[in-house]
Amino acid sequence: MDKIKNKILQLSEIYFRQTSSKTKNARLAASVKSFDHQELKNIISCALEGWWTEGVWNEKFQEQIKDFLKVKYALTVNSGSSANLLSLMALASPSLKDRRIKAGDEVITAACAFPTTVNPILQIKAVPVFIDLELGTYVIRPEDLLRAISKRTKVVFLAHTLGNPFDLDQVRDICKKNRIWLIEDNCDALGSSFKGKATGSFADLSTLSFYPAHQITTAEGGAVVTNNQVLYKIVRSLRDWGRHCWCPTGKDNTCRRRYSWKLGKLPFGYDHKYIYSELGYNLKMTDLQSAIGVAQMKKLKIFIKKRKKNFSYLLKEMRQFEDYFILPKPAPYSDPCWFGFILTIRDKRIERNPLLKFLDKNNIGTRLLFAGNITRQPYFINHRPKYRTAGNLKNSDKITKDTFWIGLHPGLTPEMLKKTVKAFKNFLQSKKS
Numbered sequence: 001m002d003k004i005k006n007k008i009l010q011l012s013e014i015y016f017r018q019t020s021s022k023t024k025n026a027r028l029a030a031s032v033k034s035f036d037h038q039e040l041k042n043i044i045s046c047a048l049e050g051w052w053t054e055g056v057w058n059e060k061f062q063e064q065i066k067d068f069l070k071v072k073y074a075l076t077v078n079s080g081s082s083a084n085l086l087s088l089m090a091l092a093s094p095s096l097k098d099r100r101i102k103a104g105d106e107v108i109t110a111a112c113a114f115p116t117t118v119n120p121i122l123q124i125k126a127v128p129v130f131i132d133l134e135l136g137t138y139v140i141r142p143e144d145l146l147r148a149i150s151k152r153t154k155v156v157f158l159a160h161t162l163g164n165p166f167d168l169d170q171v172r173d174i175c176k177k178n179r180i181w182l183i184e185d186n187c188d189a190l191g192s193s194f195k196g197k198a199t200g201s202f203a204d205l206s207t208l209s210f211y212p213a214h215q216i217t218t219a220e221g222g223a224v225v226t227n228n229q230v231l232y233k234i235v236r237s238l239r240d241w242g243r244h245c246w247c248p249t250g251k252d253n254t255c256r257r258r259y260s261w262k263l264g265k266l267p268f269g270y271d272h273k274y275i276y277s278e279l280g281y282n283l284k285m286t287d288l289q290s291a292i293g294v295a296q297m298k299k300l301k302i303f304i305k306k307r308k309k310n311f312s313y314l315l316k317e318m319r320q321f322e323d324y325f326i327l328p329k330p331a332p333y334s335d336p337c338w339f340g341f342i343l344t345i346r347d348k349r350i351e352r353n354p355l356l357k358f359l360d361k362n363n364i365g366t367r368l369l370f371a372g373n374i375t376r377q378p379y380f381i382n383h384r385p386k387y388r389t390a391g392n393l394k395n396s397d398k399i400t401k402d403t404f405w406i407g408l409h410p411g412l413t414p415e416m417l418k419k420t421v422k423a424f425k426n427f428l429q430s431k432k433s
């Protein structure tokens with residue numbers, strides 16, 4: 001059987017090599033996944049093993065995440081959005097007693113966000129308190145955060161926008177002094193660091209996304225990481241139907257007292273497998289996805305290097321257009337692993353849509369900074385959630401109108417980036433005449 005398996009794996013490599021040849025005029029997408037035969041071999045091996053649900057591949061993948069971020073606990077989930085949901089839901093667990101976030105409590109977050117950073121706040125009927133981002137870095141200012149705190153603030157939930165880390169020292173300090181939980185939405189920032197330490201390793205809870213656009217991919221996927229054992233246990237329970245039992249998939253009686261628990265108002269000895277201590281979901285990742293993740297993690301350092309190199313190239317070349325655009329700026333003390341190359345139009349002669357359409361015609365993909373000022377989104381208006389803004393959202397509105405980003409993912413070569421810069425030049429020249 002091993003012989004047949006090896007033959008299949010060899011064939012998958014040949015298949016990949018013969019089908020992955022690069023076409024000269026390929027579209028320069030803002031974000032694509034980078035993979036080779038190793039990802040295919042892993043997922044095929046996993047399929048042939050026939051386990052599929054969380055198993056040995058997942059264990060290995062979680063270990064890799066922990067090693068990379070230098071954190072105690074990592075739990076894979078089926079998306080970054082699920083990771084965000086679980087993180088906030090964990091902080092709403094009754095087991096946290098007076099530290100628990102309840103309906104009506106406040107969560108401070110950025111107005112310019114990805115929707116699923118904000119949505120869990122609305123889902124638990126807490127009140128989002130929106131603060132503005134700084135142009136150029138697109139991170140929050142700690143002084144704005146301080147001003148936003150009220151007696152009801154329980155959580156600060158912030159993303160490292162496009163991989164650029166917010167000031168983790170100051171934000172963490174503010175949270176500690178005020179007994180506020182901190183969640184780092186690290187979905188776009190795997191590989192970024194602040195004062196030499198990996199982002200995602202600072203907060204009470206941090207999240208990752210492995211959707212194809214990100215630094216690594218598992219197709220769909222994400223993770224929650226933490227150094228806090230209590231929070232880890234709550235997140236694991238919430239992820240796994242809310243159960244009290246912590247047996248890995250396919251295992252029984254890890255606690256060695258499966259029929260000796262007395263919890264809630266259940267009869268003594270009720271099967272531990274079916275005792276639920278949290279209001280849970282099922283948001284687990286499959287082993288097939290983890291198998292891809294294992295191959296991707298082995299390439300992460302190369303991916304980071306390429307992203308940083310592409311960022312430096314674009315920054316150097318785009319300097320010539322600084323009169324037209326605010327160029328991206330690493331936040332203080334940070335070494336970002338950028339998700340994209342972000343630009344904000346500063347010249348009134350340029351409008352975003354004609355530029356994006358021009359780039360599109362030239363086969364160059366662009367993206368916006370997610371939802372822009374989220375309070376302007378139709379779903380937000382329709383749901384009419386209770387919310388508060390602290391300070392004005394002037395920059396968030398500017399971002400909504402004038403900001404976009406282009407790709408710098410590892411699949412982009414210097415020739416491709418040159419083509420991007422040339423397209424900008426052509427567009428801007430047409431504006432001059």
Ligand SMILES: Cc1ncc(COP(=O)(O)O)c(C=O)c1O
Nearest residue numbers: 079080081114159187209210211
């Ligand atoms: C900052 C941020 N948070 C959360 C998410 C959600 O991740 P996912 O697409 O894996 O659900 C994204 C998606 O790109 C994101 O950019």
